[in-house]
Amino acid sequence: AQSVTQLGSHVSVSEGALVLLRCNYSSSVPPYLFWYVQYPNQGLQLLLKYTTGATLVKGINGFEAEFKKSETSFHLTKPSAHMSDAAEYFCAVRSYNTDKLIFGTGTRLQVFP
């Protein structure tokens, strides 16, 4: 069985500060890992994904995440927060042979001026 845990339902940072959103996963098979962002009253937009290969993955809007198998983690980071980054962020896992995504409960990011 697969599962995702996102530590911290709310994260607040100042504009220009480092953003760190935590995600740990559980999977009995090599996982595919994803980060999606959701703005109010909208669907989900893919930020980045890890499937195979390089463990440091770069995504859109300056975000990146590192797959650490030994720690079963896939934390999302951005060096400098922007006001427009305020949104809900979801980490998700799936296995190679299905489209079924298993999501975490989400982390709401607030950015203060």
Added chain:
Amino acid sequence: DAGVTQSPTHLIKTRGQQVTLRCSPISGHKSVSWYQQVLGQGPQFIFQYYEKEERGRGNFPDRFSARQFPNYSSELNVNALLLGDSALYLCASSSGQGSDTQYFGPGTRLTVL
């Protein structure tokens, strides 16, 4: 190119009624998945259809059903609506192959009174 489209955007029903939600995938995509997102939670997988066949089903009661048409569009039906069915229903499409990304539509907001 058009992204994933869903209709209607909002819907209000009363308990016991039936509802049909519609999804059109990105052109060329043959896989459609449905997710339910209750307020404050991550999306939960309901169904996946690929080439008009059910490929996966989540832990939802038989009141939920879906189908995919020859043009790869899809409908999600929910019978005997309960208050707890109030949620954002998201549709996602992909090629259905390997590590391909799922792209989400804007969702249909269902309110059951």
